[in-house]
Amino acid sequence: MRIDCKHVWKHISAYIDGDVDAALRAEIDRHLETCEICSAVLDSTRNIVVLTADDRVFELPAGFSERLHARLDRELDLPKS
């Protein structure tokens, strides 16, 4: 049985994470060979996942770490109750 596009979309996230079983992976791979739409949906989704993981997308506010450790220093100096 040939799976349809919707079926592929349903598993795209798991497919990207390598979280589909071998049989389903083979079916999806077979579908992707001939479906340019699903190939593009998969490629764009995977591309977006890779880009969002880049440290340049979400950066800590400037000085965050310095302020955190300065506050911790004040706390560490207090006697523990």
Next chain:
Amino acid sequence: MTASDPEFEADCIRRILGGEKQLFHELIRPCERAIYFLLFSLLRNETDAEDAAQETAIKVYLNLHLFRGDAQFRTWVLSIARNEGLGRLRKQANRREDSLDAETDDQTGDYTPAILTSWREIPAEALERKELGALLRKAIEGLPGIYRNVVLLRDIEEMDVRETAVALGITEGAVKVRLHRARALLQRELAPQLKGFAPRRKGLFGWAK
């Protein structure tokens, strides 16, 4: 040896509890980003997230003797961060219309992706263009809260499913379902906008300016 190494963490914790308090800086440092972004996801405000992150670090320090080592240290820290964030949200609840409880998983329905017939890979170097990062941030910040949290921990902090589930207090199945929906929503919103960031031509160096 890094602080994500459980033996280093256990040793560090023993020594801190034994009086070498300054070691706490090294213990908490690798968790800073995850603490901040989890709180930013919950509170949606940089100032509140930073303040809550500092409170979280102090609570971790004061409660360090309670850490049993049956979870990863970072997971335990993130549970404390989450409780700190949720506590603040509850205090704000009467000022907010969208309560956390309203955000459940029953939003079913099909997540139809943006239909494309081809996709040209956008290389990470494209992030040198500030607009690209801004588009990604805006799309992620615009996700419903339950999806945003999962994306922040799974795709941005690159935590595994199990750790994400424990930190957010949800099942591993819920992590997977929410991540799937979040990625589908991001693809639908972003794919059409991002096409312009693909390299114009494929040259020897890949990325054409």
